[in-house]
Amino acid sequence: MLLKEIISVLEARAIVDYTTDPNKDYHWVCATDLMSEVLFYSTCQSLLLTGLAKAQTIRTATIADLGIIIFTRNNLPDDEAVELAKLKGVSLFVTPYSTFTASGKLFGQGLQCCSDINLTQED
Amino acid sequence: MDTLIDGNFHIVGGDFTNAGKASTELKTILTNCGLDITKIRRAVIAAFEGEMNIIIYAVAGTISYTIQNGALKITLQDIGPGIKNIELAMTEGYSTAPDWVREMGWGAGMGLPNMKKNADIFTINSIVGEGTTVEIIVNLY
Numbered sequence: 001m002l003l004k005e006i007i008s009v010l011e012a013r014a015i016v017d018y019t020t021d022p023n024k025d026y027h028w029v030c031a032t033d034l035m036s037e038v039l040f041y042s043t044c045q046s047l048l049l050t051g052l053a054k055a056q057t058i059r060t061a062t063i064a065d066l067g068i069i070i071f072t073r074n075n076l077p078d079d080e081a082v083e084l085a086k087l088k089g090v091s092l093f094v095t096p097y098s099t100f101t102a103s104g105k106l107f108g109q110g111l112q113c114c115s116d117i118n119l120t121q122e123d
Numbered sequence: 124m125d126t127l128i129d130g131n132f133h134i135v136g137g138d139f140t141n142a143g144k145a146s147t148e149l150k151t152i153l154t155n156c157g158l159d160i161t162k163i164r165r166a167v168i169a170a171f172e173g174e175m176n177i178i179i180y181a182v183a184g185t186i187s188y189t190i191q192n193g194a195l196k197i198t199l200q201d202i203g204p205g206i207k208n209i210e211l212a213m214t215e216g217y218s219t220a221p222d223w224v225r226e227m228g229w230g231a232g233m234g235l236p237n238m239k240k241n242a243d244i245f246t247i248n249s250i251v252g253e254g255t256t257v258e259i260i261v262n263l264y
Contacts, residue, residue, distance in 0.1 A: 034225075036175075036233035039168045040240070052228045059143030060228075063150060063171045065164055088147075
């Protein structure tokens, strides 16, 4: 699913936008508030969907090579998080939908949970 | 035995404000060395998990890194309570973190298993009442 389509489906708006290619195709989503799960399950092709709008979320995304974070339920990142995202080149978006609803919308469009990659590999 | 780079970071227990800062700096250093990005990702994920363990559980600690003979070695050493049952601590989902740490997005019991998952060689030693040392080796070639 193209990034511009994801943004449209989630009615998301940009807080920090470093995205140069709105036509970039995404297949995997990491939807969690647990940063250890992000580190454990995400792939660098995933986008992160979370309600945790903190600087540590930006640091986690940076470590895991995730370039897009979408904060759910209008959770706005604080100034420290925004400045860090600008510094590290991470794009931040915010959607009015909850993590549950946003995940459902993306799943309905064919996107998959990033931990399913590991399940597929184990099968 | 040629050493390409080495260095260390000091970590203060409880310092959530700077959580991840050392590992992020390590990522920049390794990237500037021109290492393979998949190797860097594995190494810094393991380092970040270890950094968080020091911040969550220990009084203080250090993260040391060195590249020698085609391998990146990261050593995380802390002064802290130590781990009573290492086998149990290595179980995915097992955690002794307090609720307030979980509310910050950590303490899910994935830290040590994730460090092992991303390492080619993983060793852990702990003395209860003194502290824990974890060594991670990522082969670069």
